[in-house]
Amino acid sequence: MPEDPDVVSRRLARESLDRDDATGWFEDLYAAAADGEAVVPWDRGTAHQLLVDWINESQPEGTGKTAVVVGAGTGWDAELVADRGYDTTAFDISPSAIETAHRNHPGSRAHYRVADLLNPPADWHQAFDLVVEIYTVQALPRPLQPTAIHHVTSLVAPGGTLLVIAAAAPDAAAAPSDAPTSDADPQSGEPQGPPWPLTRATIQSFTTPDLHLIQLDRAPSPTTPSILRWRAEYLRD
Numbered sequence: 001m002p003e004d005p006d007v008v009s010r011r012l013a014r015e016s017l018d019r020d021d022a023t024g025w026f027e028d029l030y031a032a033a034a035d036g037e038a039v040v041p042w043d044r045g046t047a048h049q050l051l052v053d054w055i056n057e058s059q060p061e062g063t064g065k066t067a068v069v070v071g072a073g074t075g076w077d078a079e080l081v082a083d084r085g086y087d088t089t090a091f092d093i094s095p096s097a098i099e100t101a102h103r104n105h106p107g108s109r110a111h112y113r114v115a116d117l118l119n120p121p122a123d124w125h126q127a128f129d130l131v132v133e134i135y136t137v138q139a140l141p142r143p144l145q146p147t148a149i150h151h152v153t154s155l156v157a158p159g160g161t162l163l164v165i166a167a168a169a170p171d172a173a174a175a176p177s178d179a180p181t182s183d184a185d186p187q188s189g190e191p192q193g194p195p196w197p198l199t200r201a202t203i204q205s206f207t208t209p210d211l212h213l214i215q216l217d218r219a220p221s222p223t224t225p226s227i228l229r230w231r232a233e234y235l236r237d
């Protein structure tokens with residue numbers, strides 16, 4: 001029987017993290033998936049429902065504007081954003097993910113690029129009117145999250161919007177519905193990621209003096225209602 005895709009991705013992640021390589025496993029997984037030897041567990045084959053909801057509610061008009069999709073994987077969210085008229089850049093650290101995005105979306109108007117969120121191109125600084133971040137920061141070990149968050153926020157242009165969608169870590173005084181998304185380490189109590197769901201404080205840390213949190217929702221995941229998801233929207237002055 002084929003291995004459970006979640007088990008395969010967790011094994012590749014653990015091997016990579018044990019080598020002190022926090023991001024190498026993404027390429028291992030996407031390359032194995034391209035060879036038919038694994039399934040990327042988060043690859044939905046469609047845009048994220050919370051992004052779809054935000055677009056339907058906000059009706060953003062992207063013509064003449066730029067957007068970037070962080071950790072874009074195989075491109076489903078980027079295609080939705082590009083369809084709204086944004087001149088869309090979509091990047092991922094995994095070359096195989098970007099190759100698959102090109103294969104999935106021939107003739108796409110989005111620009112797919114291999115790039116590292118932890119060291120983004122200098123000319124992306126405050127260059128995008130819309131920044132979409134879904135599940136990339138939470139896929140990085142907690143010590144790397146502040147750097148990743150700093151670079152996500154640095155992408156937002158003056159007057160621009162940042163949308164963050166992430167798994168929600170339980171609040172300190174957890175309500176019964178605050179179910180953790182992965183097993184906790186018995187010693188530290190920390191979740192044994194990936195993922196490392198984002199706390200409320202982490203969501204609030206995407207702000208800067210001129211980048212403000214203007215809307216925050218925490219709701220059951222559209223696909224797995226036992227898991228809570230953040231949908232956070234920020235606006236730069």
Ligand SMILES: C[S@@+](CC[C@H](N)C(=O)[O-])C[C@H]1O[C@@H](n2cnc3c(N)ncnc32)[C@H](O)[C@@H]1O
Binds near residue numbers: 042048094097
């Ligand atoms: C959990 S997946 C989510 C993918 C996609 N955003 C989605 O929601 O389906 C995290 C993605 O971030 C990418 N990634 C991880 N670290 C990255 C980094 N430092 N720079 C760019 N992409 C990264 C991975 O390759 C992977 O595609």
